[in-house]
Amino acid sequence: MHNPLWFDPSHCLIGGRWQAPIAGQTLPLVNPSDGSEICQIARGSAADMDGAITAAREALDGEWGAMTALQRGRILTRIGQLVLERVEDLAALEAMDVGKPLTQARADALALARYCEFYGGAADKVMGETIPYLDGYTVYTLREPHGVTGHIVPWNYPMQIIGRSVGAALAMGNATVLKPAEEACLTALAFAHLAQEAGLPAGALNVVPGLGAEAGAALASHEYVDHISFTGSVRTGALVQQAAGANVVPVTLELGGKSPQLVFDDADLDAALPFLVNAGIQNAGQTCSASSRILVQRGVYEEVKSRMAEAYSGLTVGPAADDLRLGPLISTRQKSIVEGYLSKGADLAIAAQGCLVDNCPADGAYVCPTLFADVPPDHSLAREEIFGPVQVLILFDTEAEALEIANATEFGLVASVWTREGARQMRLARKLRAGQVFLNNYGAGGGVELPFGGVGKSGHGREKGFEALYGFSQLKTVAAHHG
Numbered sequence: 001m002h003n004p005l006w007f008d009p010s011h012c013l014i015g016g017r018w019q020a021p022i023a024g025q026t027l028p029l030v031n032p033s034d035g036s037e038i039c040q041i042a043r044g045s046a047a048d049m050d051g052a053i054t055a056a057r058e059a060l061d062g063e064w065g066a067m068t069a070l071q072r073g074r075i076l077t078r079i080g081q082l083v084l085e086r087v088e089d090l091a092a093l094e095a096m097d098v099g100k101p102l103t104q105a106r107a108d109a110l111a112l113a114r115y116c117e118f119y120g121g122a123a124d125k126v127m128g129e130t131i132p133y134l135d136g137y138t139v140y141t142l143r144e145p146h147g148v149t150g151h152i153v154p155w156n157y158p159m160q161i162i163g164r165s166v167g168a169a170l171a172m173g174n175a176t177v178l179k180p181a182e183e184a185c186l187t188a189l190a191f192a193h194l195a196q197e198a199g200l201p202a203g204a205l206n207v208v209p210g211l212g213a214e215a216g217a218a219l220a221s222h223e224y225v226d227h228i229s230f231t232g233s234v235r236t237g238a239l240v241q242q243a244a245g246a247n248v249v250p251v252t253l254e255l256g257g258k259s260p261q262l263v264f265d266d267a268d269l270d271a272a273l274p275f276l277v278n279a280g281i282q283n284a285g286q287t288c289s290a291s292s293r294i295l296v297q298r299g300v301y302e303e304v305k306s307r308m309a310e311a312y313s314g315l316t317v318g319p320a321a322d323d324l325r326l327g328p329l330i331s332t333r334q335k336s337i338v339e340g341y342l343s344k345g346a347d348l349a350i351a352a353q354g355c356l357v358d359n360c361p362a363d364g365a366y367v368c369p370t371l372f373a374d375v376p377p378d379h380s381l382a383r384e385e386i387f388g389p390v391q392v393l394i395l396f397d398t399e400a401e402a403l404e405i406a407n408a409t410e411f412g413l414v415a416s417v418w419t420r421e422g423a424r425q426m427r428l429a430r431k432l433r434a435g436q437v438f439l440n441n442y443g444a445g446g447g448v449e450l451p452f453g454g455v456g457k458s459g460h461g462r463e464k465g466f467e468a469l470y471g472f473s474q475l476k477t478v479a480a481h482h483g
């Protein structure tokens with residue numbers, strides 16, 4: 001396979017200059033499809049992070065900070081155009097780095113382009129308001145950037161998460177510092193190259209790869225960062241919030257979930273089936289909004305079970321370049337976490353499993369997608385985020401019981417309801433504890449335009465859509481007394 005790298009991956013981008021990390025240290029980046037080393041990446045330190053944050057501050061006082069919303073929007077739109085021109089290159093990088101099947105990697109690159117287009121177009125459409133007040137006053141509000149925003153990104157959807165968080169932050173005029181995941185950072189670096197090519201001023205986007213406990217922690221705790229956007233695990237999210245809290249800095253946390261789909265007896269099963277399965281196995285289940293719990297009413301339970309089992313039996317797993325339904329997991333570490341859950345499910349019935357193709361390299365991080373049936377709602381597989389291709393089927397009788405089970409985890413990111421009954425759709429849309437509810441669909445095709453975020457341990461704050469622009473800005477109230 002040809003090497004899709006077109007830049008030096010061992011550098012950080014700081015103040016418009018690509019440079020080796022100050023301490024000269026690097027980390028190996030591993031291809032999860034075969035365990036081989038792709039390249040060495042920068043192991044950024046607190047000193048590199050300090051340089052990046054200083055550069056971002058200078059950008060706010062320089063060319064970037066002086067730009068109008070229209071100018072910022074045009075640059076973002078140009079970045080989107082360059083992303084579109086390089087979709088295949090970006091997809092090849094992401095497939096190699098994350099182990100994603102090429103079709104998924106391509107969809108992620110297109111989503112990155114779409115975020116740049118959306119936020120490029122929206123940049124000059126964020127407005128304040130005038131507020132009726134006392135006689136002799138005119139009061140209005142201004143939406144202003146926070147200043148320097150930190151973006152800590154995980155390995156599962158690097159391009160999409162960069163698009164939604166860095167894209168929205170730049171649209172609002174923040175200067176950004178991006179810390180990609182140590183397991184997958186090539187498309188973050190590629191994105192920064194394209195942003196430079198599109199004319200983004202120096203310091204508006206800085207990228208410091210490295211370990212979470214080093215570069216990540218340095219970003220989260222830095223006193224000159226004004227806002228942090230974090231996507232990843234609950235444990236790390238809590239640490240980031242704690243570190244930012246010491247500086248009284250706001251954070252947006254997107255921490256995953258255990259998202260249910262509720263299938264009622266009157267559901268259109270032909271429409272539901274592809275969503276029930278795909279929402280669990282997309283990206284090998286390593287999706288914050290994965291639907292890992294399928295709650296099914298008694299009247300259609302056996303049919304859903306056998307149709308999902310049939311779909312699972314046809315699932316194949318192999319190297320990213322083979323472009324099958326599933327690739328490997330991100331790492332052998334993630335593989336052992338998922339295998340740990342499969343062992344915890346030893347007391348459960350397996351309805352069906354997919355299979356690995358014959359040519360799976362022995363050092364790849366492969367697991368078989370697994371569908372468990374008749375799972376008690378209080379079982380750990382029905383409550384904890386697994387982050388692998390594992391789904392559980394749970395039986396229910398009444399709407400009230402389905403609601404209680406659906407709301408009984410500590411998470412609340414996404415939920416979906418499959419029923420033809422309009423009143424039930426409306427009732428459940430209100431009562432389900434989730435940041436997004438889908439009625440007779442799941443995921444709505446990605447939904448760049450749709451505000452996204454969780455409740456409970458799924459996090460707080462909203463990204464995507466127009467709402468993100470409010471999150472990446474703060475409101476100033478101006479009251480003029482003119483008599």
Ligand code: NAD
Pocket residue numbers: 152153154155156179180181182210211212213215216217218220231232233234236237239240254255256257287288334337385386387
């Ligand atoms: P993680 O939360 O530790 O890592 C996510 C990002 O945070 C990475 O960029 C990492 O370098 C950074 N980070 C790590 N420690 C940090 C610290 N102390 N301060 C600041 N930044 C830090 O996730 P992980 O270890 O890669 O994965 C573990 C589990 O997290 C997975 O099994 C999965 O359940 C969950 N996860 C969720 C998402 C999501 O989209 N919600 C994404 C990835 C992982």
